[in-house]
Amino acid sequence: MEDQEIRKAGLKVTVPRVKILELLEKSPERHVSAEDVYKMLLAAGEDIGLATVYRVLTQFEAAGLVEKHHFEDGYSVFELNTGKHHDHIICVTCGRVEEFVDETIEKRQRIIAEELGFQISEHELVIYGKCLDKNCDCKKKGD
Amino acid sequence: MEDQEIRKAGLKVTVPRVKILELLEKSPERHVSAEDVYKMLLAAGEDIGLATVYRVLTQFEAAGLVEKHHFEDGYSVFELNTGKHHDHIICVTCGRVEEFVDETIEKRQRIIAEELGFQISEHELVIYGKCLDKNCDCKKKGD
DNA sequence: AAAGTGAATGCAAAAGCTTCTCATCTATTG
DNA sequence: CAATAGATGAGAAGCTTTTGCATTCACTTT
Ligand SMILES: [Mn+2]
Ligand SMILES: [Mn+2]
Ligand SMILES: [Zn+2]
Ligand SMILES: [Zn+2]
Numbered sequence A, B: 001m002e003d004q005e006i007r008k009a010g011l012k013v014t015v016p017r018v019k020i021l022e023l024l025e026k027s028p029e030r031h032v033s034a035e036d037v038y039k040m041l042l043a044a045g046e047d048i049g050l051a052t053v054y055r056v057l058t059q060f061e062a063a064g065l066v067e068k069h070h071f072e073d074g075y076s077v078f079e080l081n082t083g084k085h086h087d088h089i090i091c092v093t094c095g096r097v098e099e100f101v102d103e104t105i106e107k108r109q110r111i112i113a114e115e116l117g118f119q120i121s122e123h124e125l126v127i128y129g130k131c132l133d134k135n136c137d138c139k140k141k142g143d
Numbered sequence C: 001a002a003a004g005t006g007a008a009t010g011c012a013a014a015a016g017c018t019t020c021t022c023a024t025c026t027a028t029t030g
Numbered sequence D: 001c002a003a004t005a006g007a008t009g010a011g012a013a014g015c016t017t018t019t020g021c022a023t024t025c026a027c028t029t030t
Helices: A001-007 A015-026 A034-043 A049-061 A103-118 B002-008 B015-024 B033-042 B050-062 B103-116
Strands: A066-069 A077-080 A088-090 A097-101 A117-131 B065-070 B077-080 B085-090 B096-102 B118-131
Touching: A001 A015, A001 A097, A015 A034, A015 A049, A015 A077, A034 A049, A034 A103, A049 A066, A049 A077, A066 B077, A077 B002, A088 B103, A097 B103, A103 A117, A103 B096, A103 B103, A103 B118, B002 B015, B015 B033, B015 B050, B033 B050, B050 B065, B050 B077
Parallel strands: A088 A117, B085 B118
Antiparallel strands: A066 A077, A088 A097, A117 B118, B065 B077, B085 B096
C-alpha cells in the first residue's frame, strides 16, 4: 500500500521508509517532530536511527509526501501531505494544533503578492493563542 | 536618546546596548540576524561578543523594543518594534523582505480564532515568492 | 535461486545556531 | 569614591539537524 507511494517517489521500498510512512498515517497526532517519530518507532520496537528518520522525512518532503513546518519552537514538525493547503492555529498552553483554511485570506494574499510584484511560491500562517475549550487537557489542572 | 528607551526597559545603559539599538535604528536592512548584528558591530570597530548580542536582543525583545521572527532558514531575525503589527513577504531568490498589513486578513484571523475557540496572542504570516521587479538585485545576473 | 550493484542504513562525529558558565569589569547609587 | 548589583566576553555546552563511512539491503541480472 505505502509501497507504491514510496516507489512512485523514486525511492527503494525499505523497512524504515515503510514504517515511517505508516506511522505518519496512523499517528493520533498529525504534526510530529523527527524526534517524535524516532521515539514512536523505538517504542514500537523498531530499530531505526534518528539520522535515517531525518533523511527519510527530508526525502518524503522532496517527493511531496509530507510537509514540514516551523512552529516557533526551534524544531521542525512534519505532517502527511493531504494535497490540500491549510494553515494552523496553535494553543500556546497545551500545544494543541488545529487546522483551517480561509479562502478570503488566501485570496488577499494573492492580491498582496500581485501588488508588491511577487510571484507566490508558498506561504505559512500560524496563529498562536490560548484555547478556551473547557474540555481541553490544558484546562484540567487536577486530574 | 536611546538611553531613555534602555533605561525605561529596566536595563543599565551600557555600550553594547546603546550600540546595538543604534545599529537597529540606522541599519539599511531592517531584518537582521544576531550574527548580522555581531558582524556589523565588528566592522564598525566595536568589540562586543556574540553572546552579548544574543543576550541584548533577547532582553530588547522581552522589553518590547524589538521583534523576533523565524523566516524558514533555521535562524532568527530581529527588527525594531515599530508598535505597528505587519506581516512579511520574502523573495526566495534574493532574500528581499517587504512588509505589509492587510486589515481583511487580520479580521478574518480574529473570526477564525473565535470560531475555533482560541484567544489570539499573536500570529505570523510569511509569504514566500519570487520578486518580479526587474530592477531588483536578483535580476542582475551580469553586473 | 544466487550474485552483483548501487542505494540505504546506523552510528558516531560534526555542523550551525543559541544559551549558559564564570571570572572580570562597569554603571549606578549613596 | 566605595560599594554592589548587574553586565560583559570568551569559551564551553546544548539542541536540532546533517554528514562521513563502513556495513547492510533492495532490486536487477544471471
Ligand atoms: Mn497541518
Ligand atoms: Mn518586519
Ligand atoms: Zn493559507
Ligand atoms: Zn498580520
